[in-house]
Amino acid sequence: MTADQSSPRANDHNPSHYVHEVSPPPARYGQNGVATPILIPDIPNGAHWNREPSLELSAIQIYEALIQQIASGASLQTVMAGAVDNIRQHLGVDRVLIGRWRDPSVSRPANALSMDAEPSPQSHQCQDVEPGGNMLIEAESLSVAYLPTLGKRQTLPWLCADYAFYAQGNIEVIHDVEAVMLSALQQLWFDALQVKSSATIPLISRQHLYGVLVVQQCKCQRCWALEEVELLKRLAMQLAIAIEQDALHQQVHHLTTQLNASLTERISHLRQSLKFAELVRHVTERIRDSLDEEHILETATRELAKALEVDRCKIELYDATLETATVAYEYAIRPPNCMGLKRCMADFPELYESLFQHQPVQFVVPASSNLQLGDMTRLACPIFDDQGLVGNLWLFRPRDEVFHRWEVRIIQQIANECAIAIRQARLYEASQAQVRELERLSQLKDDFLKTISHELRTPLSSIILGVQTLEKVLDQFLETSIRAALNTQNERTIRRLFQTLHTECHRESKLIEDLLTFCYLEAGTDALMPVSIDLNQWINDKLAPFQLRIQNQQQHLVVDLMDNLPPLKTELAYLERIFSELLNNACKYTPQGETIAIATSIIYPNR
CATH class of the missing domain: 3.30.565.10 (Histidine kinase-like ATPase, C-terminal domain)
Known part of the structure; x- marks a missing residue:
């Protein structure tokens, strides 16, 4: 075997430490050496093999107990707690723990090596050490005589460096911590926990490293048997699967929670949309059913203020020249009253420039302003249609409250409906004014016809009376001397003329009578x-x-x-x-x- 003698990972001269690697990694602590696979070494003096006849039976019991707990759907914490207890009892070790990385890229000060609320006495020696990885001890089983680490968040710099080592499926077995070369931090941690022998197995599932299973002997050195290592590897595999399943369950729970929250939010938005759609429909029906402009303004401001729970709502209308705006109606829960207030648009050019472009404006005016209503959130929505601008719909809220985007859309919809209703009311009022004018002219005509008819009847009556008198006088003369002077032809002519006078007078009288009758019929005063x-x-x-x-x-x-x-x-x-x-x-x-x-x-x- 060739290895750097300073490397704690591989030392062929010291059989107390061996590494079982899937592939040879580079040396962690040496300068030039490369760690090589080391098989089971010779038994060191004073060490004990733990090859009891019942090891195989114990392994089966541990493995079956772990599988049964996973299959029963027990919580991850229960599974890990039961696994470390069974391993410690059946292998006869002093400490078994499961550590999990939260984020190997997170850096914390090296003085966090101490165990949160219970720092070890040696922790002050590590204050100048570089930051390292963050690991949480999530399950632990140990003899009562030793320092517990359960629930402690350990900052272990060498484990951060070893993350890639364990992620490749490598394990580390140390028979005697005093006989191997360790890093200062690793040595410090072992000393604090009184560790004499240690075995570290990665928890890997689907090529993802979830943590490590650490088995330690504290009262004496221990030579780890290959069967024990294989057992720990199988248990670590099952623990990794359990952790992965728990992570998947948590992910599913998280996604379900997110989905439920999103669904709840969506339902809330839909209900809110339905609520305000009903508001728009209600206000639209009420203002479109009315042809009274004042009633339209009152309904729109009152219903909108109550629905949106605003302090004040008012409508201002432009004059014909678009130079001034007058508050036509206002709904407010407190004074002052702004009804009839006029504003010159030239005094607020920026505000009305946006409103003239059909853009809603939301702003806050400080209390120090010269406006009557200061230090409030204001929203102005233009009231317009295809014929032009009509006015603006104003709403007011306290300074720390704003009008949301969906509220602005609702207000703009109602403003559009107000524009249509106001136009209709004004057209109706104009038509009614024309009708009244026509009725007035018709009445003048009827009065004139009645007057002229009565005036014509008087002279016509006089003419008829005169014709009748003249005819009687002529008849008397025809009975005397004049008759001899007239021939028969002339007499017939005179008679025909008088007959024509009677006929035309009677006809003219009938026309005047018909004219009067027509006037009475139009007025509805002549009963049939x-x-x-x-x-x-x-x-x-x-x-x-x-x-x-x-x-x-x-x-x-x-x-x-x-x-x-x-x-x-x-x-x-x-x-x-x-x-x-x-x-x-x-x-x-x-x-x-x-x-x-x-x-x-x-x-x-x-x-």
Whole structure:
């Protein structure tokens, strides 16, 4: 064998220390030597082989007990505690412990070599040692006479350097710690624990190093039998599997916890989204169902303030020139009241520049500012639609609270709905104003028609009276001397003129009467009084005045009246006006030689 004599890993002149390596690693402590595999050495003087006949039976019992605990689903701590107890009892050693690296890259001061709350007396000798690895003793079984290390976090620099050594599956067996060359720190640790012999086996599963199984003899030196080493290797393999399973269980538990937390958070977000979607729907329905702008502003501010639990909510509206903004409505749980407050946009150019670009703005104004409401978190969301800006929706919270992104989205949605509702309310108000104006003009027209109708009736009555008087006077003269001076042709002409005057006066009177009737009908003040008539007889009576006119215009009149017509219930005055107007138009627009036809019949509905 060739090895550096200073290397504690391989020393062919000292059979008290051997290394069983999967592949030869470089020497850890030598300058130029290379450690080589060493098989079981000769038995040193004074050492004891532990080759009892029951070793094989004990190995089977330890192995079966360990497998049974793993299979039963016992906790990792229970498995490790039971394993170290069984190993110590069956092998008759003084200490068995399981150490696990938490993070081999973590560095801690070398003076942490002492065991947390119970430092060893020699720990002060290591204050100048370089930082090393961090290992936690998670399971230990020992005789009562020796210093315990269970639950202690050991800082072992040489183990940090040996991490790669053990990760390759190598084990280290020391028969006599006094007969081998150890590092200062390793020697210090062995001295503190009164170790005489030691065996260190890595806990490896799937090429991952989880820790080491350390078996130590303290009362005397011990020669470790190959069978014992093989047993420890098999036990270490099972312990590594148990640790790996526990790590997987913890990982699954951690992932399950994360998944549950994520699911809970997602459900919470969904519930929150549903809650605020319901809020948007509720507010939208209430403001869109209203065409009153004041009611819209009141509903939006009140519902939004209550849902988001804010101190104050208000809506300011721009004027037509977009130069000033006036607080149109405000909901607040405490004074002051800002209703009617006007603000000139030129005084806050940065704020309104963002709002004019349809961007919400959140900011905090210090209490020292000259604003009426200082030292509060403010959020301003623009109210706009495709026709332009309408105003802004303002919300206020205490200084240490902010409006979250999802809240801003909800507020902006309600601001958009407010813009639509306000536009609709204003359009409705404008249309109502137009309707009122049309009604006013219509009333003026009706008043004018009534007035002019009454004014026309007075002179017309005078004309009719004058014509009647003149006709009577003329009749008296015709009975005396004037009659002899007139021939028959002139008398007929005079009679025809008087007849025309009577007819046109009567016609003008009817037109004035119709105009008054139309005014009353539009106003709804003329009550209908229907009567039952024989339609055929009524038509024959009303045709008599038109017979001469039709003959004079060389027109033909055809009357076809259905027999046995049922009585007709109608407003007689209105029917007379309609019939007269139709017949007048027929006489007026029918050419000479053409026919004017009048017929009656029964029209049955749904036929």
